[in-house]
Amino acid sequence: MTSLTAGSTTPHKKGWYARNEIKVTPWLFLLPGILFFAVYVIAPIFQSFWISFHEWDGLGEKTYIGFANYERLATDRKFEVSFWNNLKWLFLYLLAIPLGLFIALLLNQKVWGIRLYKSLFFFPFVISQVVVGLVFSWFYLPREGLLNAVLVTFGMEPVNILGHPGTATYGIIAAGLWPQTAYCMILYLTGLNAVDPEQVEAARLDGAKGYKMLWYVILPQLRPATFIAFVVTIIGALRSFDLISVMTNGGPFGSTRVLSFFMYEESFSEFGFRMGYGAAIAVVLFLLMLCFIGYFLWSMFQDEKEGR
Amino acid sequence: MFPKPIEKTSRAWQITYQTLLPLALVVWLLPLIAVAMFSIKSSADFATGNYWGMPTSFELFNNYGKVFFxxxxxxxxxxxxxxxxxxxxxxxxxxxxxxxxxxxxxxxxxxxxxxxxxxxxxxxxxxxxxxxxxxxxxxxxxxxxxxxxxxxxxxxxxxxxxxxxxxxxxxxxxxxxxxxxxxxxxxxxxxxxxxxxxxxxxxxxxxxxxxxxxxxxxxxxxxxxxxxxxxxxxxxxxxxxxxxxxxxxxxxxxxxxxxxxxxxxxxxxxxxxxxxxxxxxx
Structure with a gap:
């Protein structure tokens, strides 16, 4: 087949383009995409590294200051808080995966109206994080919020989740888990749909059921779904910005800052723009994320090599 | 199919499942239901602290009208x-x-x-x-x-x-x-x-x-x-x-x-x- 193809594209007396069509075409098709991507995504990554070695207000001249921004970060209390909060986000956000699996198992039935149930369980994911943040901050309101109305009905003390430094971050993470769980749920529902029924029946005949069946028969078949759930959840956790900005704006007393929010805050600081310092924070966040990105890319690369 | 299809389980569990499902959905969407309820209430309800009771008046068109106009x-x-x-x-x-x-x-x-x-x-x-x-x-x-x-x-x-x-x-x-x-x-x-x-x-x-x-x-x-x-x-x-x-x-x-x-x-x-x-x- 290949020899035929090659033969038909190299006849004599044709223009340069016609002779090199198969070689040139992919590059023509790639050109606009690569150009856009290089200008707006690839180049800025390197520029940020470069800017992080400078002091810069975003307008005037950049002053080269070496590693001074990074040295400042090491002693910045705000950075420390943000970093730990990022780790909290990372670990607690991963709860979305088992929660999503749980709901998916609950909904993987064929009863009347189940399709509507599935979409209603899923649709928090479609709502913008800004609205999710607003919805939850009203839900948590100490006086007007539904949460406290429910707590009081059950005879518990009302709480002001977003008002206390000790609980605010957890309140925001809970809000973030809502759409993220929905996402993981839909991944697992799709995965469960493709589980091989013969294997399940065979395992059932061998006496496997319940938890054992899930662990030894179902979960191994759900591996692709789990992988994607991990990728999107980790990326989502480290990108968290919208919810924090809308729900607490970093407060109370800066207790809910994460790196992405801290970076934004410093860059557009009310005491003058500190783009260099902001870029340094972004670089740290990028390096933190790079550990994960590297692993994801490596796994995907292995898959590609197995393929054609 | 996993979990076991609900039709093949006991009658009691089937009924439990069928009642559990809408309840779980309501809990899941609670924050959203709260907002939807807020959006049809009047400002008077908020002034008198009637946050979660029945709305005293139905203000859907009024509230959304204000948003648009x-x-x-x-x-x-x-x-x-x-x-x-x-x-x-x-x-x-x-x-x-x-x-x-x-x-x-x-x-x-x-x-x-x-x-x-x-x-x-x-x-x-x-x-x-x-x-x-x-x-x-x-x-x-x-x-x-x-x-x-x-x-x-x-x-x-x-x-x-x-x-x-x-x-x-x-x-x-x-x-x-x-x-x-x-x-x-x-x-x-x-x-x-x-x-x-x-x-x-x-x-x-x-x-x-x-x-x-x-x-x-x-x-x-x-x-x-x-x-x-x-x-x-x-x-x-x-x-x-x-x-x-x-x-x-x-x-x-x-x-x-x-x-x-x-x-x-x-x-x-x-x-x-x-x-x-x-x-x-x-």
Whole structure:
């Protein structure tokens, strides 16, 4: 087949383009995409590294200051808080995966109206994080919020989740888990749909059921779904910005800052723009994320090599 | 099928399941139900502390009317559409081309370019913020819809390329070989053979990107400032400061802002989920 193809594209007396069509075409098709991507995504990554070695207000001249921004970060209390909060986000956000699996198992039935149930369980994911943040901050309101109305009905003390430094971050993470769980749920529902029924029946005949069946028969078949759930959840956790900005704006007393929010805050600081310092924070966040990105890319690369 | 189909279980468990399901749904959507209830109440209810009782009057039309006629909400919504739709068109167009190039042709740097697109798609936004903002100001596009659109197209091309390339790769390659034997030009293969086969992927990607871009907040606050260019996610902040503590109006505003992607999802559910779960099954 290949020899035929090659033969038909190299006849004599044709223009340069016609002779090199198969070689040139992919590059023509790639050109606009690569150009856009290089200008707006690839180049800025390197520029940020470069800017992080400078002091810069975003307008005037950049002053080269070496590693001074990074040295400042090491002693910045705000950075420390943000970093730990990022780790909290990372670990607690991963709860979305088992929660999503749980709901998916609950909904993987064929009863009347189940399709509507599935979409209603899923649709928090479609709502913008800004609205999710607003919805939850009203839900948590100490006086007007539904949460406290429910707590009081059950005879518990009302709480002001977003008002206390000790609980605010957890309140925001809970809000973030809502759409993220929905996402993981839909991944697992799709995965469960493709589980091989013969294997399940065979395992059932061998006496496997319940938890054992899930662990030894179902979960191994759900591996692709789990992988994607991990990728999107980790990326989502480290990108968290919208919810924090809308729900607490970093407060109370800066207790809910994460790196992405801290970076934004410093860059557009009310005491003058500190783009260099902001870029340094972004670089740290990028390096933190790079550990994960590297692993994801490596796994995907292995898959590609197995393929054609 | 796992778990065991409900029809094959005991009658008692079937009934439990059937009653549990709506209850679980209500708990799951509780915060949203709360907001929907807020949005039909009157300000008098809030003044008298009647937050969770029955509304004393039904103010749906009044509240939503105020959102549409007494605030800049329609302007923000229009901006969101004018940002989202061109981005969808641009990103889908660019990525069907890159996807075609990477999915059909074999050349040395193919995988490298493909992984560059994937890697860029995972990057934290913050590392792009300062340079992209600087570039947008330099192009004179700060606080314009175009500035936002150009960036979104570029960034989304990463994810879209991943999507398109994998889709095109799964097409039967014999079709392309047969076309080449017939002497059909390469661009014609793209236009007349591959593109028509890509319809499901185009639909799935369009709804996904629509939702992503409509819901974007970070870039909206970084690259725009005022009501002339701000999309609704950023505009809702100023909307809320216009109606401080008037929870019935703020709730109505949020529901309006969230509605277009929700409508899109319910209308194009099949495509949306197909797009979102691509790769979840081997």
């Amino acid at each position: 007494e605030s800049k909400m329609p302007q923000y919504m229009l901006n969101s559409f004018l940002i989202t739709v061109p981005t969808v068109v641009g990103a889908v167009a660019l990525s069907s081309m890159t996807g075609f190039a990477l999915g059909i042709y074999k050349f040395k740097s193919n995988l490298w370019i493909f992984f560059m697109f994937i890697a860029g798609n995972f990057v934290p936004f913050q590392i792009l913020m300062v340079p992209v903002r600087d570039l947008t100001i330099g192009l004179g596009m700060y606080d314009t819809k175009l500035g936002l659109v150009l960036f979104h197209i570029a960034f989304q091309t990463g994810f879209c390329t991943l999507f398109m390339r994998n889709f095109i790769r799964a097409l039967p390659f014999e079709l392309i070989e047969a076309a080449r034997v017939e002497g059909i030009r390469e661009w014609q293969i793209f236009w007349y053979i591959v593109l028509p086969l890509m319809k499901p992927a185009l639909a799935a990607l369009s709804v996904l990107i629509f939702t992503f871009i409509w819901n974007d907040y970070f870039w909206a606050v970084v690259l725009t400032q005022g009501p002339s260019a701000q999309p609704v996610t950023a505009g809702i902040t100023s909307f809320n400061s216009q109606f401080v503590a008037q929870y019935h109006l703020m709730s109505a505003g949020s529901i309006v802002a969230a509605l277009p992607p929700v409508a899109m999802f319910f209308l194009m559910q099949k495509h949306f989920i197909a797009g979102l779960t691509l790769g979840a099954v081997k």
